Amino acid sequence: MSEPVLSIRDLVVRYHGVTPARTLIDKVSLDVGKGEILGLVGESGSGKSLLCRSVMGLLPSRALKIDAGSVMLDGRDLTAIDSAEMLHVRGRKIGMIFQNPSSHLDPVMKIGEQVAEGIRFHEGATREWARSEAIRILEQVGFPDPERQYDSYPHEFSGGMRQRAMIAAALSCRPEILIADEPTTALDVTIQAQILDLLMNLRDRLGLSVILITHDLGVVAQTCDRIAVMRDGQLVEHGEKRALLADPQHEYTRMLIGSHPSLPATGEDEEPVRAAIEKKKTGALLEVDDLHVEFDIGGSIFTGGRKTFKAVKGVSLQVMPGETIGIVGESGSGKSTLARAILGLNRIASGHVAFDGVDLAQQPAKALARLRRETAMVFQDPLNALNPRYTVGDTLREVLKHNGTPSAEIPGRIRELLDLVHLDHEFAGRKPRSMSGGQCQRAGIARALAVNPRLIIADECVAALDVTIQKQIVDLFAELKERMNLTLLFIAHDLAIVRNLCERMVVMYHGEIVEEGPTDLVFARPKQAYTADLLAAVPDIDPDRPLLAPRAARPPDAA
């Protein structure tokens, strides 16, 4: 490693709101070399974001204090300088970009001016010069028509372009270090690949040092030079990427790598799966035929002409009992709309949905009654999916009661359900606010199981969870599938999870199914270019399988 630009020594950050003060960053020492990308990995609450905020002097609460240690930049200790001096460091020496570009860009300020603002403030440049600089930077981060796009507002851009704009703003004063806090977590895989590519490209051209905070080891493996793993405020391990991934020293790092879904499941045996699919050519549990779903988007009685947006365009799908189907696609591809239409939560414009032979359009009352009794949904945001005023027990009790369980059996059933999702019985008395994301999701699954469903639709149900928790929830689904012969429709944008859990997968794009087939086959030999792109964009944990490069074709099955 070249000489460090930034070196953190024995940094301790404590929360003084409680007695005794809680230590959130515990003696972390870290160096960032020139032109290096350092990956800072850890789960939520591990202190990785806080560490970077301490470096920037942007601690989120006054009760948080840096109690010991130093952050050296250019021979100055950033923990010792006053806030006026810190202003010169922020933006000028260290730039920062965040997870959610839509909430970190000013919605009423032109994109270009948000970039030019820093140039004018830090360099005292004239308006014209700042404008031409900003246009140059916008071009650098990949805006196709920067002259015109300078005058556009954030809402006119997609998430990926907004993230580019934020990178442009962070780069406006040519900082030496860029801190990127989960910059791609909110983006689709293909966009994520583009943004990561841009970051690496900028590093090469500008000699930038980048601290990349992420929870995704795949992202780190693809982009970083060195990796630092954090847990509970401590740096558990750090080192060169390949060495660390190949030979992790710490137990926790091994667990993180083990949880990463891109690793192919060991001892894969494809024969039973194939056989199972052959066997199930009997009556379908769910049949979707040429389904169209439309939404009204504006157009009023005065302007005339209703405008509609076609979210699902002619989807046909058959789900056999006991089958696990993964529906993948980028945001806006209509996968959630499809799920809601199947459950009768969205109005169907045309086409048929039949559950267990009862058609939703022809016999709506009967079909809805059956759907409500025999299907259940698991949601993306576990905290929002549970009524915050109900305890887990209340939630389950309500469902059980509604489905006619005799009151005497309810407490027993609640305990049974909690056992099924591996939650302690004491959780019956707890409210969602006092539970972690993973625990909430388990409670959400318990609620879904309470109706004794034949079909469960899980809509991005692990997207909001940490990787290790993700793995636990996916394992739970796999176990439940085995034990209860569940039919599962698993919607995800994370292809790797689908690959581990689902027998068959469906790829959606702009409201249509572009490809479907057995998961292994689709992964090994995607028929459509779009599917291939989607698969290639998934950051693999193996650094030698580069992003967006064609993968070596898997050897054909030894049939």
Add this chain to the structure above:
Amino acid sequence: MSAPATTRFSPSAGLSRWLGSHLSLSIGAGILVFFVLIAIFAPLVAPYDPVLQMADVRLTGPSLAHPLGTDNFGRDMLSRLIYGTRIDLQIALIGVIFPFIIGTVLGTVAGFFGGIVDAIFMRIIDIILAFPFLVLMLAIIAILGPGLTSFYIAMALVGWVSYARLVRAQILVLKNSDYAIAAVSLGFSRTRIMFRHLLPNAIAGSLVFVMSDAVLVLLNGAAISYLGLGVQPPTAEWGIMVAEGQPFVTTAWWITLFPGLAIVVLAFGFSLLGDALGDLLGVHE
């Protein structure tokens, strides 16, 4: 206060926040309980009959016999103030409870069903809001005839709009939350989803608003009585008492000052309670 030795171990910031929230709760509740007790035991604590006119002690200042003085008819101010508590608490309570119930139910229904139902309710609300509040109140009371009952009816007809808008806005957000969709997908009835799932989560803001609204209603009641359309003389009510003291405000200040103070203290109690309630229900989070 705890001893220095133990304060070292107590969470100092948490403690002050806890006290801050519960301090306003206890003071607010204390004030309210105090007034309620006075209202209940008015005949026991009032030294005189509130409408008894004592010709020989007109417009006397505070003294031992009449701690808060007497008014121009020679009535004991303390006794009138004490009996006035009964009327004013009643005004605050009834004047708030009906608008609260009506507004909450209509707001929930409008927000949940949306579309044409929502449009109709919203236009009605717009019409009501197009008139100045007091003017509309006066018009309704003028039609119904002066008196407290008319005041309550007018409050119910006009006051619900704020609650309806408050709750509707919350319901609009909550009805798209995953737990509401989960409830739909589990086959619960609309009524159940509206009133068991959405409303309890939407109502916290309204409950806090009830407290500040009680203050406004109290002042409105006083204003209406002051204008001669609410409580009729010689009944003791704080608003009337202020009005009656107005001609003598330069010579006999006690007639207006003490009922005015009573209104302020009760209003203060309500708003403290509202603040504490907001903290407890997590409205400010």
